[in-house]
Amino acid sequence: MTIRVLLVDDQPLLRHGFRLVLAAEPDLEVVGEAGDGGEAVRLVSILHPDIVLMDVRMPGMDGIEATRLIADEAPLVRTIILTTYDIDQYAFSGLRAGASGFLLKDVQSADLVDAIRVVARGDAVVAPSTTRRLLTAFAHRIPADATTDAEQPDPLASLTDRERGVFAGLASGLTNAEIADDLSLSDATVKTHVGHILSKLDLRDRIQAVIFAYENGLNSRRA
Structure with a gap:
């Protein structure tokens, strides 16, 4: 089955880079892009992606609030938070809002692809050791x-x-x-x-x- 992915980031170059990585995978399809959280929520209701790669800090609605709304309105859609730092308030807030994990923006291509597949299967992309560090912090x-x-x-x-x-x-x-x-x-x-x-x-x-x-x-x- 093809995994449908929505890219959400206010930096077009980052979205373009992620799109190129995912386009090389036969089981992944980028179905849309959004530059802010509000647009992401709207596109989820229209495009029905399986996975949303969500930036945190964006103009207008941020990624945390968008993740919360998506989790409430489209519970079958899973969100992966993309954050600049390994353990920070954005990652934690995103997980509490309903995200199924978080990744660093400089994630290796293979790890990004693997994470999308893992989350699409219904699991999480945060390793238990990272989970312990995050929650301890x-x-x-x-x-x-x-x-x-x-x-x-x-x-x-x-x-x-x-x-x-x-x-x-x-x-x-x-x-x-x-x-x-x-x-x-x-x-x-x-x-x-x-x-x-x-x-x-x-x-x-x-x-x-x-x-x-x-x-x-x-x-x-x-x-």
Whole structure:
């Protein structure tokens, strides 16, 4: 199947460079370009891309707000944030807004292509080690509210005991293999549990699961 990509960046030369890279791949098709977030949101509703490569700092609507609107209005469309810095507030805000990952703008061509394919399959492009660094750097920005109090509803009430164990691994940024080793399960079993967890908690991917854990005060304890 051809993966349809929308390029969003206020610099035409960058868009042109990304287009050239993607045009060389038989399974990737650039279906449109936008120079700001508002135009990106409009084109998503018209062109129905599979993937949006989204710049952050643009005139008018920025990439974070555009990502949030796309996640709300077109949940099947997945966004990859393109940022100048490895770990910064833009990348984190983009992930919280619903992006399925982030890349540096100087990403190698092969890594960009691979990331698009990975996200199109429903996974995320942020490595677990990077996820841990990112969330460690910005955990203080997330309010630790009363959701950990015994009187508050359990945010994991819909999960089975085994799924809670797998979720604890997700919350720590572990890979499926690491979770499998920790819980003495097969990789296939862990993958199945991860799918059930994301579905039950209405989360897009494992990055959103980590953020969900921090937002609900679950990061400091085993589920």
